[in-house]
Amino acid sequence: MFVPEFTLTGSLAVVLGWLAVGLLGLLRPQSVIFKQLLFALGALGGFVLSFLSFLALSGPAESLVLPLGLPDLPFHMRLDALSAFFLLLLGMVSAGISIFSISYFCGEEPRRFAFICLHYHFFLASMALVLLADDAYLFMVAWETMALTSYFLVTLDHKLAPIRSAGFIYLLIAHLGAIAILLSFGVLHGGHGDYTFDALRNAELSAFWTTVAFLLAFFGFGAKAGMLPLHVWLPEAHPAAPSPVSALMSGIMLKTAIYGMIRLIFDLIGDVRWEWGMVVLAIGTVTTLFGVLYALMQHDLKRLLAYHSVENIGIILLGLGMSMVFLGFGYPEAGALGLIAALYHTLNHAVFKSLLFLGAGSILHSTGLRNLNDMGGLIHSMPKTAFYFLIGALAISALPPLNGFVSEWLTFQTALQAPILGNGVVRSLVPLTAAALALAGALTAMCFVKVYGVAFLGQQRKPRHESQDTFHGGDAEHYERIGMAFLTACCFVLGLFPSAILLMLNRVAVLLNGAGLAPAALKSGWLWLVPTAPAQASYSPVIFLLVIVVVVLLTFILVRHFYHGRVRVSHPWGCGFPERTTRMQDTADAFGQPIRHVFGPVYLMTRHLPVPGEPSPRYSVKIEDRHWYWLYRPIAQLTEYVSAKVGLLQQGRVSVYLLYSFVALIALLVFVQ
């Protein structure tokens, strides 16, 4: 472009703009228009950022050194293809969420609005800085700002005890992760040079230390991404936050962790080993299956979506793991395919999961309900939201021609490259992860039949309660709908034109691995998605959609033309059973019953079944996460035990403390000699 470092300075301007919007919120605006304007500006920033990063994807890498930071430690920034791709994701998805928020937050009282607006936009800005950072120092500063601002957003309703404890768990695991990342940078640094990414990239390390750095980075970023067993904060924090914030966290913040993982492992550490890939694959498989199986058991819509985020992070890890295995064995083309599948799924998940969280937010605004078992028949009162949510549900269930299918298809295609691998064991293990992915995909479809069927279809399960009078009961508000419509459109575009995205992602793969996809894959044209060679596999969503639409219309016209369209409206047919209440429909828990039966040992279940003759029989089933009991409880108890022992030192009497000082002095004198 005309100005040097045009896209990078532009992105930086957007970051400053977001910071400014956040500060403007502190004016505690009274007028609705002004509140709406602030979030509209935030959305505009998102669009500008996605446009700039789209330009940056095809341009050369740009870098800047800012005269900020500590003396002799200026902030370094760099915008290369990898950062540009994630910035594109951030800009695009946050634009949709900000548009939604225009309506969503405009009813908040000024003080609370100021708080939300400040943290919301600082959160966006810090995520952008994480993606732009080119030295460990700025990266960690931005990373911690991101954790803190999101913590404040999660604990917005901090007067409620469960929300406070959700926030605490979130902060705790975020910091565990941050320590691991910091240590990983420390290991990479290797004792000389400075902390710019260039220096870290060029540091010479032994195989042992690179493995240590990999494990620390994987653990640290995994904590933020929600991989097993560090996922426990997700199902607590996501429901606690307001819906647009859950959408930001699940849609974008988890993806910054994926960014960090890719940046550190593929870029800074370099020379990927296949053993690392197997570790990532193993954890990815377990995370995927665990996430979806627990999602099936939830009846709180936002908790359910949070568990699905765990599952989708698992799918992304599967793609990354396969990529690492192939790269480790020296197959850059298959490695690039895996990386592209993972990046594509990252983008897709950001889009459809934000859409679903926003849908959940609209339901909450309209009815005040979060428990699926109280909903039902929402398609009649909120038809537009129902349509957007349906598209999101189909996309996350990996059904063609939407976007979720494309990335899972690419992941499958990567797994099918396994025969080229030299090691017999690895060669048979890699396709098994594809089996896990197939199972997870089918289970996701079941879960979203449950969600959609119970929430939107059927009939309202509970009559409207007095406490719901504050909720409007109608369809989503104007800007909420525009926000969701935008993300729905993204689902379609990403699903229908995958080869364009493939070309884009190929630049990232070339940047990181030095080699991209096979040349045959890149020449296939916009209509066909070809991962390796046309004879091996191909997919064309446009033809797919076109044929289905044409055929459905044709069937409709033929049936109408040759027969008739007469309809008689009547009561539902109860198989001759006269009484029928809305409580006789399947609930979310009932729908999950077969899963509890088949996968019983996976869950920690406490069930209460009534005995015959009980005057007021009650059925109840409670499902808990096993990780609390075998991992977190023991650690918590150990910590309490140790601190209780350390606490013995604290006697509260000056004479005892003086004795401590005296003993310490004597000891020091002995040692100094």
Add this chain to the structure above:
Amino acid sequence: MNLLTGIAFQILQSVFVVLIAPLLMGWVNICRAWLQNRSAPSILLPYYTLAKLFHKDAVIASCASPLFRLTPYILFGCMWLVAGIVPVLVTGLPFAPAADIIALVAVFSLARMFSALAALDIGTSFGGLGARREMLIGFLAEPAMLMTLFTAAFISGSTSLNTIVGSLAHRTFAIYPSLLFAGVAFLMVLLAENGRIPVDNPATHLELTMIHEAMILEYSARHLALIEWAQAIKLFVYMIIGFAMFVPWGISEVGDWAGLLFAFATLVIKLSIAGIVLALIETFFAKFRLFIAPEFLSTAFLLAVLGMLTHFLTQT
């Protein structure tokens, strides 16, 4: 090959499959009646039933949403799409690369998701029951199906059905142990996915054990006709996919008219035999209890995975 001929052929093939599919249903019914010592109905009975249903007035529950009325068309459309893509008589159709085997499985999954949603739409207890059971069968059958297909994909090095048929049909005859495992698994999946005995019984109506019938209980007239028709196409297409992987011989290429005749003759023979086998299975087995079905299908899944591993073992 002329592109236009190819497209014309593809459209003709899809129409051919759509029209001929109920005949296969009729044939299976006849075989079953013979085996059970009943006097057989006309082979055209499915057509009569469809015509009867189309002429009736549709009865729709007052609380139905648009999704309920749209679903039969979507189901039919999905099956029609698949009917156009699978290699029935010839390989090398121009639009066949639009969907490989993974995408085909996904189309079936799309159809299943819509039918389960429509079942939940009215809010009757039978609908929910059927949807829940159908999704249970679905999530077990789908991975097993994918793994079977992957075995074939590993042998031919491709997930496109065209290439799979091409490479399997033109090889010298050899028994692949991996294909043997995959074949058994595929048969089990076929039975489950099409709601046949021993997983579901298409002949029962209004029984507590029903799965597919429970989902479509609220449908009537043209909607029901479309769903039943889609079901018939699905069975036909599953058999075609089975033939493509396990007995691909006889299939022709686009433009080879003499080969087409031969392909047609072999297809008729294969379908007749498959129909008899299906009727035999349905006569010899009783329907399983519902929670035996997961075991049945996980056996299929394990067999398919074994098939895949056997392929890697025998290859080295």
